[in-house]
Amino acid sequence: MYCPRCQTQNPDYQKYCSSCGCDLQQGASASSGTQQQQYTPQPQYQPYDQSYQNQPADGAATMSLVFGILGVVLCAIFSIPALVQAKKAIRLGSTDGKAKAGQILGIIGAVLLGIYVVSSLIGLVVVLIAASQGL
Numbered sequence: 001m002y003c004p005r006c007q008t009q010n011p012d013y014q015k016y017c018s019s020c021g022c023d024l025q026q027g028a029s030a031s032s033g034t035q036q037q038q039y040t041p042q043p044q045y046q047p048y049d050q051s052y053q054n055q056p057a058d059g060a061a062t063m064s065l066v067f068g069i070l071g072v073v074l075c076a077i078f079s080i081p082a083l084v085q086a087k088k089a090i091r092l093g094s095t096d097g098k099a100k101a102g103q104i105l106g107i108i109g110a111v112l113l114g115i116y117v118v119s120s121l122i123g124l125v126v127v128l129i130a131a132s133q134g135l
């Protein structure tokens with residue numbers, strides 16, 4: 001939209017001219033009143049659309065956090081989907097800390113899983129040695 005006073009081009013949603021500060025709404029209502037009404041909601045819809053686009057990422061981030069907690073608290077196996085979901089959330093553009101937290105919990109769970117596997121293998125070896133010596 002062009003300012004009626006100084007002819008500077010301004011974004012359609014702007015109420016006042018960026019150059020001279022003249023009221024653009026007043027100038028627009030005289031020339032294109034209906035067009036102005038169509039343009040006004042646009043900046044309100046844009047952030048809504050962005051949050052809608054981020055919903056799969058947010059869902060994956062939440063899933064990774066849930067799996068991450070389950071992986072640490074309940075069973076280390078859950079840390080594998082936690083890492084997968086965290087990676088997916090980050091790829092989809094998740095910006096909040098949930099995906100990061102899920103990833104960290106997933107790594108902790110994976111380390112716990114590694115320790116569990118190693119310690120059970122050691123336990124198995126110890127039992128086997130004890131059994132062979134007993135016989």
Ligand SMILES: [Zn+2]
Pocket residue numbers: 003004005006007008017018019020021022
């Ligand atoms: Zn102006």
